Amino acid sequence: MANKPPDRIRVGIVGGGLAGATLANALIVHSHLDIELFEASHEFxxxxxxxxxxxxxxxxxxQIIPSIREFLAKAGAVDMNSTRTALGSGPAAGTIIYDIAASSGLGVVLHRASLLRELLHLLPKEILHANKKLKSINPNRDGRVELxxxxxxxxxxxxxxxxxxxxxxxxxxxxQDAAEExxxxxxGYWDSRNLVPFEKAKKVLGEKYFETDRQWSWVGDGAFLLHNVLENGAMVQVIISAIEPEPPKDRKRPLTKEFLDQTLDRWFDGPIAKGMIELMLDxxxxxxYSQWEHRSTKTYANGYVxxxxxxxHATTPWQGAGAGLAIEDAMVLGTLFSKVTSSRDVPAAFKAYDEIRRPRCQRVIxxxxxxxxxxxxxxxxAGLDPDKLREIFASRYSFILGLDMExxxxxxxxAFVNSG
Ligand SMILES: Cc1cc2nc3c(=O)[nH]c(=O)nc-3n(C[C@H](O)[C@H](O)[C@H](O)COP(=O)(O)OP(=O)(O)OC[C@H]3O[C@@H](n4cnc5c(N)ncnc54)[C@H](O)[C@@H]3O)c2cc1C
Structure with a gap:
């Protein structure tokens, strides 16, 4: 008996950021799915x-974009030849603690807007709807969902x-009722970012930090600094981050020289703080901005949604994992939807997605x-002891980086097939 062809299934994606755009790419390859992507802003x-x-x-x-090298090159990705973590304050300031590339393979760094542009470029224009801010969601009598x-x-x-x-x-x-909790x-932390021209960063921070395309992370007393190269080597991102005992209500604070000097006052014997403040204020x-997160989430799925x-699973950026988790989500949903042949399968696919993804994402958060x-x-x-810090770093990335996608x-x- 010939297999019944799959029903046409209409899928609405709400939000055209990195997660929505990646997901649309993961789903669009399935010819039985009609995808529409809605973004609240007047443009993506x-x-x-x-x-x-x-x-x-x-x-x-x-898994979603097989020609990934070409894709990343178009988005201006810069290979990080190493991600080096060093001490930025304290008696051992300047000591290198850890070099991730040596053990875990290469990461790349991109300008966010360029990554989104390239993800959207792969999608048919007619499925992209800007200026579409979602206000309400209602399951209707036919078992469909009204947006x-x-x-x-x-x-x-x-x-x-x-x-x-x-x-x-x-x-x-x-x-539903668990939304508030x-x-x-x-x-408990804030961070600030700036992009500066490569030559300027090299001049202010020192040539030795730019001999190769390397991400430098600086661990220190009460704060953390980072600089890395992006946009095909044209720009450098600088980040200052620190402990925030009392978060401001509107989630942001103006940065002044006085405030940054005070935040990094125990760093000035080290090699990096003065230059980073100069670049941040440029x-x-x-x-x-205060960092917010989802400390717990009861479920990622409810019926057809x-x-x-x-x-x-919003996470703090300390392990640089948020966008990676969104891409993994898209990969898993793309796989599941290859076998969703009727709208009746949707709740089971979403349940399987929740079962597999939630424990991993919560662990990362x-x-x-x-x-x-x-x-x-x-x-x-560990405090600022380089040997003890080294031990911690060695053990804390492998569960994120080493996921076996297959x-x-x-x-x-x-989980989907056995959902009964
Ligand atoms: C400071 C910082 C640094 C980070 N660094 C890294 C890193 O180095 N590596 C990494 O992997 N991750 C990193 N992350 C995390 C990563 O950036 C995010 O996890 C990822 O961008 C989230 O994408 P998203 O599409 O889920 O959400 P968002 O980027 O927030 O996109 C949501 C979209 O939905 C739209 N929207 C909202 N409400 C509505 C509505 N009602 N109707 C329609 N559209 C709506 C918004 O306009 C927006 O376009 C970082 C995060 C932060 C905050």
Whole structure:
């Protein structure tokens, strides 16, 4: 007997950031799916400086975009020949603690806007809808989901996936009564970023830090600094991050020289703080932003609706893993939807996605928060001792970087097929 062809299934993705755009690429290859991607802003755009894609993120992206090297080159990705972590303050300031490339393969760093541009470029224009802010989600009587937008329009879908960021409306719908207890909260740290021309960064920080395309992370007393090269070597991203005992209500604070001097006052014997402050202040209206996260999430799925990316699992940036997790989400949903042949399969596919993805993502969120303390010299056992820090770093990345993508996809498929 010939196999019945799959039904046409209409999938609405809400949010056109890195998660939504990657997911649309993962789903569009299945010819039985009709995908529509909705973005609240008047155009699809990414704010913020750079995003690092570690080995796991690249491995997951390769499953979605097989010509990944070409794709990353178009997005201006710079290979990090090493990610070097050194001490920035204290008696051993300048000591190199760890070099990740030596043990774990290469990461790449990209300008966020360039990555989003290239992801959108691969999608048909007619599925991209800007200026479409979601206001309401209602399951209707036919078992479909109605999305109501701020412009008064309503669209019906067989499956809805929320990629609408940390303060997601779709997350609220998925979690229902648990939404309040699972709301995002401050993690206890702030950070600030700037992009400066490569030559300027080299002059201010010193030539020796730019001999190769290397990411430098600086661990120190109460704070953390980072600089890396991006945009095909044209620009350098600088980051200053520190402990935030009392988060400001509006999640941001203006950065002044006095405030940064005070934040890094125990760093000035070290090699890097003075130059980093100069580069950070070389922008209009510099701001520091509180880092928020999802400390717990009861489920990523509810019937015909689920959440991905920061809508599901916003994490602090300390292990550079948030975008990688969103790409892994897209890979898993892409795999599951290859076997979703009727809209009736959607809840089981979303349940399998939740079962496989949530434990991993929560582990990353918890680990990243703990690493914040380590990077700010506040791990009780290690402080600013390079040997003890080395031991911690050696053990804290392998579970993120070493995910076996084939096994992860197979696990998801197994959960789907056996969902009864
Ligand atoms: C400071 C910082 C540094 C980071 N560095 C790294 C890194 O180096 N490596 C890494 O892997 N990750 C990193 N991350 C994490 C990573 O950037 C995020 O996890 C990722 O960008 C999240 O993408 P997203 O699409 O889920 O969410 P978002 O980028 O927030 O996108 C959500 C989109 O949904 C839209 N939207 C919101 N509400 C609605 C609505 N009602 N209707 C329609 N559209 C809506 C928004 O306009 C937006 O375009 C970092 C994060 C931060 C904050």
């Amino acid at each position: 755009s990414e704010r913020g400086a750079a995003v690092g894609l570690s080995v796991n993120a690249q491995n997951a992206l390769r 109501g937008f701020e412009d008064g329009t309503i669209e019906c879908f067989d499956a809805v996936i929320g990629a609408d960021g940390i303060f997601s409306i779709v997350r609220h719908h998925v979690l 699972c709301a995002p909260s401050p993690a 922008q209009d209206n510099p701001q520091g 689920c959440v991905v990316g920061d809508a599901a 918890d680990s990243s928060r703990e690493m914040a303390g380590v990077y700010c010299g506040r791990n009780p056992g 096994a992860h996809k197979a696990e998801a498929m197994h």
